[in-house]
Amino acid sequence: MSGAPEPGGAAGGADATEPADGIRVPAASAARSETVAAAVAQAARTRRYGSWYVAEHRFRVMRSYAQTVLFTAIGNPIVYLYAMGVGLATLVDGNLGADAVNGVSYLAFLAPALLASSAISVASEEFTYPIMLGFKWNPVFFGMNASSIQPRQIINGIVISVAARMLLTCAIYYAFMLLFGAVPGPLGFVAVFVALLTGLAFGAVLMGYTATLTNDTGQLAMVQRFVILPMTLFSGTFFPLDVLPGYLQWIGWISPLWHGTELSRVFAYGMAEPIWLSLVHVVYLVVLLAAGWIWARRLTLRRLNI
Amino acid sequence: MPAPVIATQNLVKSYAVTGSKAARGSTDFVAVDGISFEVAAGESFGLLGPNGAGKSTTMRMIGAVSTRTSGELSVLGLDPNRYGPEIRSQLGVVPQENNLDTELKVRENLLVYGRYFGLPRAQVARRADELLEFAQLEDKANAKVDDLSGGMKRRLTIARALINEPRMMLLDEPTTGLDPQARHILWDRLFRLKEQGTTLLVTTHYMDEAEQLCDRLVVVDKGRIMAEGSPADLIRRYSSREVLEVRFGSTQNAEVAERIAAFGERVEVLPDRILVYSDSGERELERMSAVGLHPITSLVRRSSLEDVFLRLTGRNLIE
Incomplete structure (x- = not known):
């Protein structure tokens, strides 16, 4: 995904005497082939590891707001698990019985959904403004592109760095879920990786969309309000999708959060679900991730090659 | 004459005109319209022309970040269409608009950039300190980029461009927007590079800058070369x-x-x-x-x- 040489890549010892694609290559000399050999040697590492170098850059930037990263990663699970999973749960379980939703407590039902939502919220931060920034507000992508880095490696590096932050956030969330006694099943930890996949799948598409914006005239705020918020409410997060009227259930079916949440529940407390449906969840999320990723890479190539 | 480090022949870059209905069906906008020149290793070569002459576009094609529409281009003996990362590994690019990372500190900007060339961390750190000294920014190593003056930002951008010890520097309007004193400091730094044998390719719309920095230059207007020669030569011929x-x-x-x-x-x-x-x-x-x-x-x-x-x-x- 990162370092594959371009077609006819130079890694195999390109040489000035070897005419490339009809271009007139000036007569070979010892000095010249030395120049070419040096260029090939110096670019080889970047061709291979360029995506990681971009991720390294992003980690350094994240360090400047590390406090926010940690504060939200620790604060969110405490606030949400307590308010919803404990406070609201008392009401729900009190009225409907301790096994009213999916045959488990409301806290156990809710926690995997909150975990997946936390990945979505990281995605909604990291795949939006940093992209606008890199293309426009502080055009660091152009700076990267002037080095040996290639446009697709910029996108790869961002995905790598966000995945790392997301994994940290979800792992902390999961630790609090355990503390709150919200995970009955032994395979609950798998939900962390499901949440990661969910966040990245949604995030990749969001990144692609953001890369289409040449100007932020409020589109990103609209996404927050009219995409992310409704998605959080109608993805079987706080109540099962089937309690919604039929004409609203489609929101869940297209929502990566619903697919992620349902899959998480299978692992967290063994929610009964046909195996084919679980597979659909995985495939849907993987397809979104791949499509968004490729889309963003193409747009980046187009925007940087001007 | 040794083999040229840059060779262009009938280089063309055109853009499809999009966005407005009126433009539909109209011809492409031609930014660079058949430019041919060669630059020798160690030479200081200038593209002189007004804003919009196609200088920056030419520079981007040579910098292997913009695909040419037609014509031939060889940089360091390689075709940018295929060997972008290889060519860029040998270049130091100072773009017209600074694109330093304002979320990082001054020295950090050099550190992350050095890594983009696959250089080991220790080497990048050593080089960053040398370059901060070269750019007279030692005191600002831990400052925020936004707190630097225009001239300092420019010097930092030049320092960043030097992190990979490039064979060739591409300088797009290096001193535009700077006060006279800052310009002279910058010219002095560029002179030192020239003395060390670095090839310089400079675009400018300032004639004094062209006279200061360029051994040889082309006068560009509307995407075409109007004349070519050394500054003295051109003056003798046309004035x-x-x-x-x-x-x-x-x-x-x-x-x-x-x-x-x-x-x-x-x-x-x-x-x-x-x-x-x-x-x-x-x-x-x-x-x-x-x-x-x-x-x-x-x-x-x-x-x-x-x-x-x-x-x-x-x-x-x-x-």
């Missing part, structure tokens, strides 16, 4: 030794111009002043007095690239 600049006040300029049309080798009438090209400006001034013309102000100076450009295009470099 006289001296120029007499006279002002008679905006109302009288045109009228006086007719009376002195035959003065010197050539007369150029600008909205605010008249330029008389001659071997001796003083002599032309005396001739004017002799026919009873007394300008409000007069100035005799040596010809510059500005005059060359005016001669070639009928326009000023800075409009």
Whole structure:
């Protein structure tokens, strides 16, 4: 995904005497082939590891707001698990019985959904403004592109760095879920990786969309309000999708959060679900991730090659 | 002459015109319209022309970040279409607009950039400290980029471009927007690089910058090369030794111009002043007095690239 040489890549010892694609290559000399050999040697590492170098850059930037990263990663699970999973749960379980939703407590039902939502919220931060920034507000992508880095490696590096932050956030969330006694099943930890996949799948598409914006005239705020918020409410997060009227259930079916949440529940407390449906969840999320990723890479190539 | 490090032949870059209905069906916008030149290793080569002449576009194609529409281009013996990362590994690029990372500190900008060339961390750190000294920014290592002055940001951008010890520097309008003192500091740094044998490719619309920095240059206008040579050579070919600049006040300029049309080798009438090209400006001034013309102000100076450009295009470099 990162370092594959371009077609006819130079890694195999390109040489000035070897005419490339009809271009007139000036007569070979010892000095010249030395120049070419040096260029090939110096670019080889970047061709291979360029995506990681971009991720390294992003980690350094994240360090400047590390406090926010940690504060939200620790604060969110405490606030949400307590308010919803404990406070609201008392009401729900009190009225409907301790096994009213999916045959488990409301806290156990809710926690995997909150975990997946936390990945979505990281995605909604990291795949939006940093992209606008890199293309426009502080055009660091152009700076990267002037080095040996290639446009697709910029996108790869961002995905790598966000995945790392997301994994940290979800792992902390999961630790609090355990503390709150919200995970009955032994395979609950798998939900962390499901949440990661969910966040990245949604995030990749969001990144692609953001890369289409040449100007932020409020589109990103609209996404927050009219995409992310409704998605959080109608993805079987706080109540099962089937309690919604039929004409609203489609929101869940297209929502990566619903697919992620349902899959998480299978692992967290063994929610009964046909195996084919679980597979659909995985495939849907993987397809979104791949499509968004490729889309963003193409747009980046187009925007940087001007 | 050794093999050129840059060779272009009929280089063209055009953009599809999009966005407006009126533009539909119209032809492409041609930014670079068949440019050919060669640059030798160690040479300091300039692209001189007004804004919008196609200088930056040419620079981006040479910098292997913009795909040419047609023509031939070889940089360090390689085709940018196929060997982008290889070519860029040997370049130091100073873009027209700074794109330093303002979320990082000064020294960190150098550290992350060095890694983009696959250099080991220890080597990058050592080099970053040397370059901060070179750019006279040692005291600012831990400052925020936004707290730097314009000249300092520019020097940091040059330091960043040097992190990979490039064979060739691409400098796009390196001193535009800087005050005179900051420009001279920058020119001094670039001179040092030149002395060390780094090839410099500079675009500018300042003739003094071109005269300071370039061994040889091309005058570019509307995507085409108008002339090529060393600054002195171009002045000799397209201008006289001296120029007499006279002002008679905006109302009288045109009228006086007719009376002195035959003065010197050539007369150029600008909205605010008249330029008389001659071997001796003083002599032309005396001739004017002799026919009873007394300008409000007069100035005799040596010809510059500005005059060359005016001669070639009928326009000023800075409009």
